[in-house]
Amino acid sequence: MVPSSSPSAATATRPAFARWMGTTNQITRTFLSAGAIPGLINVAGGLPDPSLFPTDRLAAFARRAVAEHPDEVLGYGPIEGLAPLRDAIARRLGSPALPLTRANVLVTTAGMQGLDLIGKVLLDEGGLIAGQSPTYLGALDAWRPRSPSFRNLVLDEPGFDPERAFAGAQFAYAVPNFSNPTGRLVDLATRRALVAAAHRTGTWLVEDDPYGTLHYDGAALPRLIELSAQTAPGEPYAGPVIYMGTLSKEIAPGLRIGWIVAAPEMIEALTLAKQGSDLCTSGVTQRIALAAMETGLLEEIRPAIVALYRERRDALCAALSAHLSDCFTWEVPVGGMFVWALAKDPDLDTDALLPHALAAGICFSPSSVFDARGANRRGMRINFTLNPPETLDEAMRRLAAAVAAYRASRAAA
Amino acid sequence: MVPSSSPSAATATRPAFARWMGTTNQITRTFLSAGAIPGLINVAGGLPDPSLFPTDRLAAFARRAVAEHPDEVLGYGPIEGLAPLRDAIARRLGSPALPLTRANVLVTTAGMQGLDLIGKVLLDEGGLIAGQSPTYLGALDAWRPRSPSFRNLVLDEPGFDPERAFAGAQFAYAVPNFSNPTGRLVDLATRRALVAAAHRTGTWLVEDDPYGTLHYDGAALPRLIELSAQTAPGEPYAGPVIYMGTLSKEIAPGLRIGWIVAAPEMIEALTLAKQGSDLCTSGVTQRIALAAMETGLLEEIRPAIVALYRERRDALCAALSAHLSDCFTWEVPVGGMFVWALAKDPDLDTDALLPHALAAGICFSPSSVFDARGANRRGMRINFTLNPPETLDEAMRRLAAAVAAYRASRAAA
Incomplete structure (x- = not known):
């Protein structure tokens, strides 16, 4: 035999x-x-x-993550992420006009997984993406296995009409802060136009924001999700913006910690998708990330x-x-x-x-x-x-x- | 606006x-x-x-991972995994009859990602999977987004003919050691028949082995990949078995560290797939896993x-x-x-x-x-x-x- x-x-x-x-x-x-x-x-x-x-601080956080929370970080965690980390992300991004709870937050295995999961829940073969052009290479990588169609959004083209550009798309994709690859900051009027078009057409609008804290001149502009919340200020966020953040550029990519903040129905869908992708993100690195947020290390x-x-x-x-x-x-x-x-x-x-x-x-x-x-x-x-x-x-x-x-x-x- | x-x-x-x-x-x-x-x-x-x-040991490993290898574990790592961890996995599974190098090894974000990546590289919509029945729930979860067809392999059915069962399948899937859900050990004759059928038909044969170290009575049986290597003993492994291992049951699921051992052409394909899924697994948890292997903690x-x-x-x-x-x-x-x-x-x-x-x-x-x-x-x-x-x-x-x-x-x- x-x-x-x-x-x-x-x-x-x-x-x-x-x-x-x-x-x-x-x-x-x-x-x-x-x-x-x-x-x-x-x-x-x-x-x-x-x-x-910040090696020494992170080494101490790593030890304490395991020593002080062994059952939580060494066992299987919730698919959505550790509750205190989801709460910390909700506090960090939220405001009185944009009240967020952990139901708005999914922890991801860094930004790339966020892109993969968004494709997984929204794209059938050939589905249309309206993407800011030129487009982040990693997003193209993440979505390629679902063989999408792409419509290029050239945001600074004269006469750019986001509502027409979004028609029929499963989602729109933009990197408003220092876009990858162009480094360009999307101006306030264009931000408002994108959000308004997402609200009018119902299209999901992915706001990928890995670089938001790397701001060298001038003042920050409001995030798309903040502009979106202005349509129903103070209500739990249920709008069309899918905000993506990460610690990769802010502290260390090797932690592989990112997050998606969106309407609870989208978080539920993404959670189902994450279940079959990696079941949960490591509790060890989630706890390190939480310590970096709670101790103020990120701001330091x-x-x-x-x-x-x-x-x-x-x-x-x-x-x-x-x-x-x-x-x-x-x-x-x-x-x-x-x-x-x-x-x-x-x-x-x-x-x-x-x-x-x-x-x-x-x-x-x-x-x-x-x-x-x-x-x-x-x-x-x-x-x-x-x-x-x-x-x-x-x-x-x-x-x-x-x-x-x-x-x-x-x-x- | x-x-x-x-x-x-x-x-x-x-x-x-x-x-x-x-x-x-x-x-x-x-x-x-x-x-x-x-x-x-x-x-x-x-x-x-x-x-x-083993909380105290893992806490110490976590600190040292960051303190002693900061550039490696806090930066972006190679998609395939850290070279020393891939080498350690090759040594652990390899033998004179089954020589393995790091070209045979991909580190995954635990076993679930291994299943997801295998589906990603082998399944177009409706592709056929020949799966040991009943089938691990998580594997069904991982492959469902690609809408595969399933052919149930009932391994202990009288007259079971693996060659006929594999015909037309993109891959076969089995959990030979204490199968999830049945707990059954696939006997040696059936293992040989599965491997022979994979060699004759060319079908990829996924050997999912999360429970191999949890053996309570009697002696372990050879792995499918070991039987497969007997067709060309001592040559670099290039056969049809795709072996999946994980530390989740052996030490701690929260590390989210698993691996795939397979022919280099399959490892290359899976690496391309992992690139768009999470870019790389955290170096922090990879270094903890490596320390657990190198210090003999797993055996202890x-x-x-x-x-x-x-x-x-x-x-x-x-x-x-x-x-x-x-x-x-x-x-x-x-x-x-x-x-x-x-x-x-x-x-x-x-x-x-x-x-x-x-x-x-x-x-x-x-x-x-x-x-x-x-x-x-x-x-x-x-x-x-x-x-x-x-x-x-x-x-x-x-x-x-x-x-x-x-x-x-x-x-x-």
Whole structure:
């Protein structure tokens, strides 16, 4: 009865992988592993500077999480998340105009799981997403297995009509604070228009807000969920905005703690979806997150994070001016982790530029990965949070060399 | 531009949820929250006894994970898992006949995510699963969103032909060690037949093994992946078995650490799937898991776990004999966490019995939830790991009272 080892057995045909596997890109994986290439400067990812991690405090929180709450954190927890953490998230985001309870809150295994769960509860094969364009690469990754259709929302296009843009969509998706990849802050009038359209059409409006605390200039604008609550101020939130938060950019991505704040009916649906995805998020990391909120650690570390990243944003923009002002344009972002650079030459193709950049020792994110159809080839996303100013200057010097090499290869072809 | 608060806006129709949401059950959630009902004895779940958690050791591991490896555990980790943990898992499962490297290993956010990822890479809408029947409820939950077809494998049915049973399936699924829900050990001849069929047909064969270390009598049988490796002993594993392990039953479910061991091509596919599900598992809990493996803690605590659960298994079977031998039959399981009891009366419906049981203060898992079509109504799964002997006796006393009340209500109807 031992399996036959005949050649035919060894070469038996495996069932095909699911269809979406043939349509995916591997670029996020490349970015995550690019850190291992010696000498490469990585401005592709959205990585924090590890020197900012409050290691000693988190190590103490980790010990106490297990020592003081063993049954809670070592056993199976509620799918929705630990009740005190849900309460803390409700308090953090809530206000008299936006009263929130734990029924409005689901803890997720960081932001990526939030995106996956939203797709899981709202998308049948081919369902329509109205997504802010260009779109966060990770959101495209999360939704690709459900083979959605995409309608691009170009929020700053003249005559943009959100109500028409939302028609027929299962949900709309936006990153209003320092959008990934463009770093742009969505203005108040557009925020109001998006929320009004969601209310009028009934469309769910996903507000993805990983960067909200990384604000370098000027004042914060109201969140979409706050504007939505103004339609029924003081009532328990039951509106169309699905707000997503995370600790990944605010303290440490390795905790894998995020949250969704939404109408209770949406939280119930997402909970059912999470049940079959990972049953519950680790109680250990939930308790660490709760301690970081309750002790005020998040507020303590914020000024240093903002100061460091502001300095690096300025350094990156200075380096762009010094080395690349003749071939790229960009805006100085008021927050977040990225500068979005567009080639002045409409024929410059950043997908084709990337191999030259890698050869020159720099990895950026080409704009094609932020479009569901890979259509946008003229831009790039450049991260400024991971590297110090002198490295960012060297990175832009290398990028300028890569552009020269790319042009030379095109001229020769 | 503030959203209108007219009645029509407040009642705008939301897009429909995805279709699978209408077909799901909420029973796992009921089990997980049943712990909160005062006085209820919960024999429904698969919960460990928290008194067995090695709290002090894990608290120390948690602190050291953060203090000694801050950049690694607080930053984004590789999607596949931390390299030393993948190596440790390869060493643990590997042998001279089954050489494994980290290319064979993916770390998952516990066993449930493993099931979700396998469905994600292998199932298009309506894809066929050949699953050991009755089937683990959580696997049905994980795959339901992809609307698969199920073919039930009744492994102990006379004339069972695995090759015919696998035909056309995207994958086969079995829990050979103390199957959930039946507690049954799949015998060696059937293991060999399953593996041979997988090799001949090319079908992926998922070996889900959460209970393998909870062995109370007799000797362990070889794993399916070990039998599979015998076709090409000593070569890097590239066969059809997809082995799933977890620390949930062996030390603590709250760590949410599991793993998949399989051919490198399958690990690569699953890694792409995990990228869009949660990007990576927390480095904090991965480092705790690694410490538990490297320090020998898992082996240290195993004898006490096995001794306690063996005693409880015996206590449950004695209580069944004392209170329910006239209306149920069962086998004494040689391992795992469950006894599977079948009603002698073919018309007894355990779905209909459950409300009487809850009224009597006991919660069990009705057999219908372990069938993709909800078809099996005559059995129940009873957990023996969470409660001490006297509570198990009281639980079976209550169950007998519930059966009497159920019968009286049927007679009256």
